[in-house]
Amino acid sequence: MYYPIKIPKWFQKLFPAYLWRGATGQNKKQLYLTFDDGPIPQITPWVLDQLRAYKAKATFFCVGANVQKNKAIYQRILNEGHQVGNHTFNHVNGWKTKHQDYITNVTACREQVESKLFRPPYGRLKWQQAKELRKDYKIVMWEVLAGDFDASITGEQCWQNVCQSAKNGSIIVLHDSQKSWQHLSYVLPKLLEHYHRQGFTFEAITIEDES
Numbered sequence: 001m002y003y004p005i006k007i008p009k010w011f012q013k014l015f016p017a018y019l020w021r022g023a024t025g026q027n028k029k030q031l032y033l034t035f036d037d038g039p040i041p042q043i044t045p046w047v048l049d050q051l052r053a054y055k056a057k058a059t060f061f062c063v064g065a066n067v068q069k070n071k072a073i074y075q076r077i078l079n080e081g082h083q084v085g086n087h088t089f090n091h092v093n094g095w096k097t098k099h100q101d102y103i104t105n106v107t108a109c110r111e112q113v114e115s116k117l118f119r120p121p122y123g124r125l126k127w128q129q130a131k132e133l134r135k136d137y138k139i140v141m142w143e144v145l146a147g148d149f150d151a152s153i154t155g156e157q158c159w160q161n162v163c164q165s166a167k168n169g170s171i172i173v174l175h176d177s178q179k180s181w182q183h184l185s186y187v188l189p190k191l192l193e194h195y196h197r198q199g200f201t202f203e204a205i206t207i208e209d210e211s
Helices: 009-014 043-053 064-069 071-079 099-110 127-133 155-163 181-197
Strands: 030-036 059-062 083-086 171-175
Touching: 030 043, 043 071, 043 181, 059 064, 059 071, 064 071, 064 099, 071 083, 083 099, 099 127, 155 181, 171 181
Parallel strands: 030 059, 030 171, 059 083
Antiparallel strands: none
16 A cells, blocks of 8 residues: 655645645744544544643544544543544545535535534545635645554554654644554554653644644
8 A cells, every 4th residue: 555654845835725734833843643534432532531641732633424423522522622623424535526425525524523624535635626625624634644544564664654754843644543543552652752752742733824
C-alpha cells in the first residue's frame, strides 16, 4: 500500500485553499493532532484519556453515523475542549461518489456534527465537490500521515513515520477506529511523551488557522 507520509510543500501549494498546516506562534512549538473516523466506544475515550494527561487538545473529524450511535462520547469530546469536524455521514470516497450524493452525505453529517471544518475521507475530493463545500467549510487536509491504518507495517514503523516527519505546525493524522487500534495504542503515548519533552504543545485546529 503506497501513501505519502509527508505532503511536500510543492504539492500543498497546488491546493492553497486547503489547510495543510496549523498556525505557528512566535517562540512556540505547536503540533496539531487530528483523529479521523470516530467516535468509537473504548477507543475514542482512551484517546481522550491520553490527551487529558498531557493537557493536549486535538481535532476529531467525526463520521456522522458514528456520532449518531455514540452521542455521549461525542459530547465528551466537546466537553473536554477539543475541536470537531465533518467527515461525511458514511465515510464516503469523493472520487467514487456522484456530486450531489456526496454533498447530501456531508449535509447529513452536519446534522450530527456542528462545525465549519471538513476533511474528506481518504483525502479524496473532486474539484466540483470542493468548490461547493468551500462555501460553508474550511477543508482541512494534513502534512503528516502516520499510517496507523496500515496492517503491513509495525507500530514502531508507524511511530517513525511521525517522528521523522512532524515539525512545528504539522497537522498529523491518526484514526480512532478499530482498524487502527493496534498501531494507535502504540504510537499515541510515545508521540505525546516525546513531543511534550521537547516543549511542544498540542493544539486544536480553528477556522482561523493558517501556517
